[in-house]
Amino acid sequence: xxxxxxxxxxxxxxxxxxxxxxxxxxxxxxxxxxxxxxxxxxxxxxxxxxxxxxxxxxxxxxxxxxxxxxxxxxxxxxxxxxxxxxxxxxxxxxxxxxxxxxxxxxxxxxxxxxxxxxxxxxxxxxxxxxxxxxxxxxxxxxxxxxxxxxxxxxxxxxxxxxxxxxxxxxxxxxxxxxxxxxxxxxxxxxxxxxxxxxxxxxxxxxxxxxxxxxxxxxxxxxxxxxxxxxxxxxxxxxxxxxxxxxxxxxxxxxxxxxxxxxxxxxxxxxxxxxxxxxxxxxxxxxxxxxxxxxxxxxxxxxxxxxxxxxxxxxxxxxxxxxxxxxxxxxxxxxxxxxxxxxxxxxxxxxxxxxxxxxxxxxxxxxxxxxxxxxxxxxxxxxxxxxxxxxxxxxxxxxxxxxxxxxxxxxxx
Numbered sequence: 328x329x330x331x332x333x334x335x336x337x338x339x340x341x342x343x344x345x346x347x348x349x350x351x352x353x354x355x356x357x358x359x360x361x362x363x364x365x366x367x368x369x370x371x372x373x374x375x376x377x378x379x380x381x382x383x384x385x386x387x388x389x390x391x392x393x394x395x396x397x398x399x400x401x402x403x404x405x406x407x408x409x410x411x412x413x414x415x416x417x418x419x420x421x422x423x424x425x426x427x428x429x430x431x432x433x434x435x436x437x438x439x440x441x442x443x444x445x446x447x448x449x450x451x452x453x454x455x456x457x458x459x460x461x462x463x464x465x466x467x468x469x470x471x472x473x474x475x476x477x478x479x480x481x482x483x484x485x486x487x488x489x490x491x492x493x494x495x496x497x498x499x500x501x502x503x504x505x506x507x508x509x510x511x512x513x514x515x516x517x518x519x520x521x522x523x524x525x526x527x528x529x530x531x532x533x534x535x536x537x538x539x540x541x542x543x544x545x546x547x548x549x550x551x552x553x554x555x556x557x558x559x560x561x562x563x564x565x566x567x568x569x570x571x572x573x574x575x576x577x578x579x580x581x582x583x584x585x586x587x588x589x590x591x592x593x594x595x596x597x598x599x600x601x602x603x604x605x606x607x608x609x610x611x612x613x614x615x616x617x618x619x620x621x622x623x624x625x626x627x628x629x630x631x632x633x634x635x636x637x638x639x640x641x642x643x644x645x646x647x648x649x650x651x652x653x654x655x656x657x658x659x660x661x662x663x664x665x666x667x668x669x670x671x672x673x674x675x676x677x678x679x680x681x682x683x684x685x686x687x688x689x690x691x692x693x694x695x696x697x698x699x700x701x702x703x704x705x706x707x708x709x710x711x712x713x714x715x716x717x718x719x720x721x722x723x724x725x726x727x728x729x730x731x732x733x734x735x736x737x738x739x
Contacts, residue, residue, distance in 0.1 A: 328499045329362045331387035333379055335395040335404050336478060337370035348393045348476075348483050355487060359496060360505045360552070361389065371401040377411055388471060389495065394478030396461035398440040404475060405446055412468050416446040419453050422462040429460065448475075454490040458482045465494045472498050506559035507550040510567060513586060513731050515577040517545045523573045527566070534566050543724040544586075545577075579731070586730035587615045593737055594625040594675075602671035603629035604642055604663040606654070606680040607696065611726050627673045632663065638680075642666045653689040655680050657709045660699030664709075668701045676701040677733060679725055684718045694721055698729045700736055708736065 332349045339346050346368060353363045365386065369379045383390045395404030409416050423445035430437035444461040447453055454463030454474075459482035465474045474491060476483045512520060517540035521528065528536050534551035549566055553559035571578055580589050594601060603612045613629045616622050630642055635654045638644040644654075644662045652658040660678050668676025681696030682688045694714040701707040710732045714721045 328360075328388045328495075329364055329386065330356055330389040330391060331365045331367065331383040332363060333367045333369060333376075333383060333390060333392045334478075335369055335371065335376060335392060337372075337401070339368050339394075340370050347480055348478070351480065351484055352391060352393070352487065355492060356495075357550070358505065358507060359492060360503075361495065361499070371395065371403060373403050373407045373410075376404070376407045380408075380411055384471060389474065389498070390471070391474045391476065393476045393483060396444065396463075396475060396477050398438075398443050398460075402443075405448065408473060408475065409448055412448070412466070412473070414466065414468075415449040417449050418442070418445050419447045419462055420445075422447070422453070422456070422460070425456075426460050448473075452494055454486050454494070456482055456486055457489070458485055463487075463491060465491070465498075467498070503552045503554060504556045504559050505550065505552050506556055506563060507548055508560075508563050508567070509582045510547045510549065510570065510578060511580045511582075511584065512545045512547070512574065512577040513543070513579050513727060515545060515574060516540075520545050520547075520574055520577070524570055527569060534563050536566065536570075542720075543727055579734070586727050586734070588619060590730045590734055591616060591619050591622065591625060593734060595621070597737070599674040599737075600625055600627045601675040601677060602627050602667045602673035604638075604667040604676065604678040604699075605629060605631050606633055606638070606663075606678075607683045608679045608722050608725055609633060611722055612677070612679065612729065615726060627671045629671075630667055638663065642670065653691070655682055655689050655691050655695060655697065657697050657699075657711060660697035660709045661701070661707045662699075664699030664701040665707050668703070674703045675733070677729055679729060681712075681721075681725060683721045683725075696721070696725050696728070698725070698732055700733055702736065 332352055334346050334349055338344050349366045356363050367379050369375050392404055395402045405416060426441055426445055427437060447462060447464045448466045451464035451466035456462050459477055461477050463476045463486050465472060476486060517538060521538055534549045537548040539546050549563045551559040551562040553562060605612055610631045616626050632638045632642055635649055638654055642663055643666050644659055648658050648662055660680050663678035664676040678699040682691050682693050684693035696712040696714055698710045712728055714724055
C-alpha cells in the first residue's frame with residue numbers, strides 16, 4: 328500500500344507551526360509496511376484542497392488528511408472531502424454526546440458550530456477522539472481509502488495509535504511481519520559510517536538499511552520482512568553483525584535509548600553515584616540526568632560554576648590554576664571533577680568547561696571544550712575537544728561527549 332499525507336492548514340504554510348504530524352505518521356506507517364512517497368501541505372482553501380486530492384489519488388492507495396476538522400469556518404476538510412467523494416455528512420451520535428457532555432462539565436453553553444465537530448462522512452469507520460472533540464474517520468471509495476485526522480498532535484497521535492493503525496491493517500492485511508531495529512552510533516560522522524558500510528547499503532534488499540544523522544549522532548534503521556518475527560530478527564541479527572564488525576567501536580545502543588540513558592543504566596548497574604561541575608553547559612547535564620526516572624539512585628547533585636569566581640570560591644579551584652592555565656583548560660577540568668566529587672561525596676565527578684561562543688575566551692577558540700572525570704580510586708583524566716556549530720549545538724554535544732567519555736572510562 329502506498330500512502331500520501333496531506334496536511335491542511337494555512338498556519339503551516341505561514342510557518343506559524345511545524346508539521347510534526349507528517350513526521351509521526353510516516354514513522355508509524357513505515358512500521359506497518361505502508362510506503363509514504365509524498366507529503367503535501369495545502370492551505371484552508373476548498374479548491375486547492377480538491378486539487379491536492381486529485382494529485383494524491385493518481386499515486387496513492389491511502390490518503391491521510393490532517394487538520395481542518397474543527398468548528399470554525401476555515402475548517403473545511405470534511406466538507407471538501409464529502410463534496411469530492413459525493414458523500415453526505417451525518418452526525419456521529421457518540422461524538423455529539425461527548426461534546427455536549429464536555430460543555431456541561433465546564434458549565435458553558437455549546438454554540439451551534441461545535442455540533443459541526445461531530446459530523447462524519449456517511450458510511451465511514453469513526454475513530455474516537457479521547458483527547459479532544461472532533462472524531463477521525465476512514466472511508467473507502469473505489470478501492471481507495473481516505474483517513475481524516477484532527478490537527479492537534481495531542482489528539483492525532485493517540486487517535487492514530489489506538490484506532491487508526493488498526494483500520495489500516497484491516498485495509499491491508501499483512502501476512503509477513505515487519506520488524507525494525509535502530510542501531511545508535513557516536514563519535515563517527517554520517518559520511519564516514521556510510522563509507523565503512525557502503526557495499527552493505529548498495530546491496531541491501533531484506534533487511535533494508537536506512538542511515539540518519541542528528542545532533543552529533545548517527546543511527547541505522549534495519550528493517551526486515553519475514554513470515555514471523557523470529558525469522559525477521561534473524562535477518563536483522565546477521566546484518567547487524569556485519570555492520571558492527573566494521574564500526575562496532577562507535578556503537579552504543581538500540582532504538583530510542585540515548586547516551587545519557589546508557590550512562591544512567593551503567594551507573595545504576597554498578598551501584599555508583601555521580602556529581603557534576605558545569606561551566607559552559609550551565610546545568611544541561613543535571614537537567615538531562617534528572618529527567619530519567621530513578622535518577623536519584625545515581626545522581627547526588629551538581630554545581631553550575633559559570634563564573635571563574637565560583638570555580639575558585641565554591642569548588643576550590645586553585646588560583647594558580649586559573650592564572651597559569653585559565654578557566655578553560657585541562658588543569659581546571661581535572662580540579663573541578665575531583666573537587667565536586669569530594670564536595671558532594673559521590674563515587675564519580677564529571678566536569679565541563681569550554682567556550683560555547685560566540686566569541687573567544689582567554690584566547691581560546693569557540694568550540695574548545697575540556698571534560699574532566701574523577702572516579703574514586705583512580706587517577707583523574709580529561710578529554711579535550713574542538714567542536715563546531717552553534718552555541719547551543721556545542722553545549723548539547725559537550726554533554727553527549729561527556730556521557731560517551733565516562734561510559735568508555737567505566738568499561739576500561
